[in-house]
Amino acid sequence: MLDLQTDYEKDSCHTCRLNWDGKETWEHLDGKLDMKEKIVGSLQRRLNHTARWCKVFHSSFEFSHYEFEEAEGATLQDLKVYTFKLELQSNGNISLLIQQSDRNSIFDSVGDFFHIIIESMNDAVVVTNAPDLSEGGPKIIFANELFANMSGYGQTELVGYSPKILQGPETSSASNRRIRQALEGWSPIVEQVTNYRKDGSTFSVELNITPVKDKTGWYSHWVSVQRDISARLAYLEMIRQRDMVMDSSLVGCWSFDLERDMLRMDTKVARMHGLSDVPTVTIEHWLNTIHQADRQEVRFKLIRAITAEADLNVEYQINSDESSQPRWIRCKATSFSEKKSIQRCISGICFDVSQERLNAIELEKHRQISQQNAKLASLGELAAGVGHEINNPLSVIVSIIDLIGLKQSQNLGEEVFTASHLEQLKEASHRIERIVDGLRGVSSVARKSEELKPIDMVLASKNTLNMLSDLYSKEGIDVTYRVSASDQKCMIMADAAGVQQILINLMNNAKDAVEFTTSKSISVTFKQTKVKCTLIVEDSGEGMSEDVQARIFEPFMTTKSVGKGTGLGLAMTKTVVESFGGQISCKSALGKGTIFQCDFPRHIGYANTDEKTIAVPPHQNKHVLLVDDDVAVGRSLTALLSALGCKITTAQNGADALNKMDQTQFDLILTDLKMPVLDGVELLEILDNNEHWRSIPKYAITGEVISHGDDSIRVINQHTNGIVNKPIRLNDIIAILEKC
Template sequence: MGKFLIPIEFVFLAIAIACYLWYRQNQQRRKIEISLKQQTQRERFINQITQHIRQSLNLETVLNTTVAEVKTLLHVDRVLIYRIWQDGTGSAITESVNANYPSILGRTFSDEVFPVEYHQAYTKGKVRAINNIDQDDVEVCLADFVKQFGVQSKLVVPILQHDRSSSLGNESEFPYLWGLLIAHQCAFIRPWQPWEVELMKQLANQVAIAIQQSELYEQLQQLNKDLENRVEKRTQQLAATNQSLRVEISERQKTEAALRHTNHTLQSLIVASPRGIFTLNLADQIQIWNPAAERIFGWAEAEIIAHPELLTSDILVEDYQQFKQEILLGIASPSLELKCQKKDGSWIEIVLSAAPLLDSEENIAGLVAVVTDITEQKRQAEQIRLLQSVVVHTNDAVVITEAEPIDDPGPRILYVNEAFTKITGYAAEEMLGKTPRVLQGPKTSRTELDKVRQAVSQWQSITVEVINYRKDGSEFWVEFSLVPVADKTGFYTHWIAVQRDVTERRRTEEVRLALEREKELSRLKTRFFSMASHEFRTPLSTALAAAQLLENSEVAWLDPDKRSRNLHRIQNSVKNMVQLLDDILIINRAEAGKLEFNPSWLDLKSLFQQFIEEIQLSVSDQYYFDFICGDQDTKALVDERLMRSILSNLLSNAIKYSPDGGQIKISLSLDSENIIFEVTDQGIGISSEDQKQIFEPFHRGKNVRNIAGTGLGLMVAKKCVDLHRGSILLESAVDQGTTVTIRLQRYNRLPRA
């Protein structure tokens, strides 16, 4: 019967997963999958344990069954039931413990470890969950007491009963502490989960009901025997004395009061039972019909008792008749599944359990039946079967992992489907317990993985495409979607990833993009060489004109001022061409991926100061350099040649495009990971329109007028920044000056070969 007890909420989980696998939508529904699965499993175990407990009315059997089942369910090292006696003392009366730990059976707790205040707290329903016997708020005497039995974690739930000894035949209003249901974890420290606590409380309630039923049954049996003995004895003494008769009548009245009390208790249990309960006599006439049976079948008690054929006409089939005969013959029989019609005409599936019903003479007078409606559970079971079929046979790989850890080594894999093994080449048993990161390799995009880590750290869903590696080392492109799954409390417990091999699609796109890049490179080369030839023509023309003037004009040659001015023109033109060639060479090497990057330890503060002093010597006094740097450690692992190129271009631009002079501010700061420096001038600035193309080769602002320049400085600086895995940000406005902010990684390593 237990395998069909799955809650109705699982329908929504099944639909959510199925819809996600096919349509990749409604991701929120899947967050409850694990919670429902755990809840279903717990309810199934509870029902199984309850059934096992209810199979016997013998108290010892009930208790032994309870501790054994709880130990198996919770995977603990020891489970025991501690009985509280009337004098306040108590002892372990039932125990199930692993062989490598000492037994507590029969041991009595001293007043120090079980004081009166504990007794009072447990009487009020207190549950005590001790995750760590050494760290939690645990009394020293209690910790020392349980340590001798190897206990590291402990969960205690009270078993409460009502006082049935009232002289008026009514139960006491307040419960009393019958005993404790205790679970011990000895092998390791165990944080008790809320569902485990709730599970223990439910089981304690079931034990309490079973104890009450067992005691009531024993009491009823004993009362019946006592009654018979007393009647026989009093009958023999009837003639002896009227006084004896009066005593007998008095005793009978007491016995009848006790029987009425017992009958009232049994009736209360039947009415309160969540299962349908009814009794049949040997003629299949219904005598008792509880509210749960009315809810299941739809007929009220008056209807079914007046017309029992409404029920029996549909279930009196061959299997039922054989089941009934076995029950009436006293043959132990398991439950029977039947299909029945309700009052409204709809059909339901039930599980029927029964036991013989005895009369006062111990003769079988009928049977008592317990009914569970399993219609919804069977429907859910079919949906689960279909869902499992979808997951198993889909072409997309499905991977389920634990929720944490997010950092290395990563969450462990709990499940992979067959499609995963076909795509990756790994068998399921090879991946279980491992992390999905075993599929990553040198070409797996760190940028995409950083996106995944960002989403995972915020418990958000994400879809990315990366290169992964099969078991044989071959590469393949995979598109995977990652979704977090939470339990009913909102606590995230698992990740579900659906992966699809998109290698062929990406290959078609690596071809298309390559063609587009070739076209773009061809266009850029044509434009680059056209602009380069134009930029070389200007200084060459200037140098040639100055040289011809000196050659052809004796006056120009003999005049020191004219001779010096023309020679400076030739020198400046040559310098400009050398700088242009250097810039073009750097850009060409960077584009070809051959620009060398050799980081070494440098004191950036000293480098900046030295470079600024060199620049200051080569410019007029109208420029003032303001260098700002704190007393912090300024050592970093950078390429000195590239750093000088960045500074040279930024400071040259600041000077060149500040024709009226003024302050040029340079600031430098470092933190644990980054280098941040800024160059700010008070020059002509750059329009917002020009800023869109400012890092393109030979592009210059429309407001530069006759200021000499190549339009390569910022592009060269950006190439050098890129090699440091950094960023460059420009903020400017016309006639308001320009600020360039550089952010570099402080510790750069040489690229791998």
């Protein structure tokens, strides 16, 4: 029971006593402190609520009430604290004693202990009263020192102000709306808001606002525990920006725990490997997602990283469906030891380089197309001269054939067709054969390069050089060919098409260089030392300045007039030379011509041997099956083979040949490749797959240019003893018969 009388008598000037009528009003009994007019609104509702509680529980209750001056801003001196003491009287009425207090903090009534606890907290604490929002809302009645430091206001400076004093333009209206809804419903709320310090700077806080009930069940205060989360939000923003960068750069993170054999990865890495967001997998599970062609290399490099021999840096292809685009991943990682552990861990990143790879593949395709166009351009420069060159000997042949026809039709004497005419026919035929041999080599240039193998650079260049010499001579260009006896065989690791391309490009370049000079000469020299083989092409042209020489091997660099040349010839030549392990250099001076020198590593292991001269022995009783759909070729070869003592059976195509194979045993088969019904390639496969016919020597004869890069050449080499190019010479036939 509260001692109301004692307090009343102590200071009657600052007290008053009222009586509750049991309804909604309070009657002033005595005292100089006039409070009746102030008992309205939420204060009146609280008093009525508390009075009813006292009657129900036959008890007394005391609480504090705060009033602030409604000026520009209350100060601690403007704060008025009243103590309301309610007591149940013996007659059943409720007596209310109101006393104005000199306390300036709510903690004055609970002692220093709780004050110390509040001030020792690591969070800012703000306490407000709890009036209706319609009465101006909560006012701060206490703030601990940490909140004062956080906001820049003094502890007492904030008393009497609404917490809204801390709000500003960047304070979220949505957050304010949610806080108001919680206050209206007397509900706790956790919210993040942006507040303003006294100096106008912003800081972010997480508010935990809770309503406080007294023991009567009345909400008397709001307590807000606040934590400055500016640093945390800055860190989260940094993480967000990092994640944005990671997302935009297609980068994912992973780590490998060796002790547990577990690979932990983020969502991005899992998706890269087609693992459907699986967070952890075993190392074998991960390796099985890698294409088989790359798996062993990745495993080896991972082991090196685990043993700290080297950081992991590897690129590999991921297994994918045939219908989907291939994907490549680049993986980089480093290993380290965790504290107090001898086990090593590996952490790293993966990023999708599929587009980079696809772009590189596309770029390589365009590069190959450009090179192919450059090759075709260089061949195109030969085309005009070839037509004229081949027509000259052809005119001789046609004229003499007409002469023979005229002799027969007019019964002219023997003196009309003499031995000199026969020599002219032979010479014209040899000239055409020489051109065809040159074109056979040149045509292979426009095809894909073969695998590198030991070849004789001099021999590979011979036919091409002869053809170019003949063509250039028509333009008044003197081509000199120099090779010593000891340099007759220059063995290098290369392919014939590449060597011919180098020679064509350098000679075409030399031809253009001497176009406007009076002395038009080109020299081609082959020589070798113990370690290298060298090709030198020198011209007597106008030469080049040092600036031009410095850029001469750059793609699309050309000094020729518009429409003449692609600017790719020398760049492509440099690429081919370097692909053979060689180097190309240029020496030139204005008015003194130009020298291009190509040095290749010499291939050791081939001795220089002289070619054997083939004798003409008799070959009686050898039965030859000749398969060719060209009747004229068949007749000429039949006559040649018959003259050598062979028995000949002819067939028009592969099917016809198989029928005759069933009826007769043959010692040798010569077959053309391009024929109707069943061509030569198919025939050779059938014959070689038959155990009765497999041992018979078989040779392919063709007038076409076949590159070693063609698929058909592999089949021909597998199922024949060799290839003979048309026109077939006597020595070719004798060499074949010698081997049968």
